[in-house]
Amino acid sequence: MALDRRFERDYAGLAEELAAWIAGYVRGAGFARVVLGVSGGVDSAVSSALAAGSLGPDKVHALLLPHAESDPDAEKDGRLVCEKLGLEAERIDITPLCAPLLDNIPPDARIRRGNVKARVRMVVLFDRSSALPALVLGTGNKTEALLGYTTLHGDDACGLNPLAELYKTEVWELARTLGLPERVIAKAPSADLWPEQTDEGELGMRYLEADRVLYDLAELGMDRDSLIAAGHEAAVVDHLLEIVERNAFKCRGPAVPPDFRQVGR
Known part of the structure; x- marks a missing residue:
């Protein structure tokens, strides 16, 4: 399939x-x-490759x-x-670390249970960050950020x-350029938070389709009517806009009140 011009x-x-x-940021x-x-997915593979090429493989501590x-x-x-x-690669089985928390969450509460795993991984990463010492390298992409497809204080936490x-x-194109294994590039994206979970299954569409809409929304500033006029299907646009709006709070960070010290002065 030809790469979209965007x-x-x-x-x-x-x-x-x-x-x-x-290199500049880490040393600075x-x-x-x-x-x-390193999850086995394309995002962490690309982040790993960039860091290895930047700092050297011996300066990249990979955790499974x-x-x-x-x-x-x-x-x-x-x-x-x-x-x-x-x-x-260092392997740390997070099963015993998650167990006390997951024991109190129903088996069918998949998102809650998945969030626990993501946040426990964050705890392990930042503990290793302190011990080495090293900066935690993130692996999240812009598509996930716009859709809020992330666990706050979990896989979004990094230096x-x-x-x-x-x-x-x-990210896929960069992975091919970097010569990463085709098996990793071609596999269905998954946060691996529960059995047989896939990103696109949760999203309800292919990333390639979502990216075209999200690019026109975020980079070109198109509103709903403009997106539809540009040729995007109304149902797809409405579905993505609903997700973006519902999860927008994840992109803004903690809400901070005004400086009330100025009131009455």
Whole structure:
């Protein structure tokens, strides 16, 4: 399938720019290393590759953080990425860490249980960050951010995130440019928070379709009528706008009141 014109760019040049940015930020913050969770998905694979190319493989601490309910192939793919990039992987089974919390959550409360796993992984990452020391490297993309498809204080927590301005479509193209394993690029995206979960299954459409609408919304500032006039299906537009509006609070950070010290002065 031909790449949509919205996402045509010099991906080799982009990789170089992001690698330089990582090196500058990490060293400017007084660190020499980064730590990240390698899930076996394309996002963490691209973040890992950029960091390895920027700082050197020995300065990238990769954590494999499986749970008993995780897809076994996810860990295999994570190891495949680490081997490809020359990263030493540390495995920490989060099952016993999650158990006291999950014991109090019904089995059918999948989102609640998934959020616990994401936040426990965050705790492990930041503990390793303190011990090494190293900055936590993020793996979230712009598509996920716009849709609020993230766990607050979980997979969104990091010290720097090189993928933050890249749509999922662009992450895939960057992965191909970086020569990452096709198995990882081609697999169905999944947060692996419960068995057989997929991102696109929850979203109700392909990322490639969602990205076209989200790009026109966020980059071109189109409203609903303009999006439909541009050729996007009304049902798709309405579905995505509802998700964006419902989860907008995740993008804004904690709400802060006005400075009431100025009242009455």
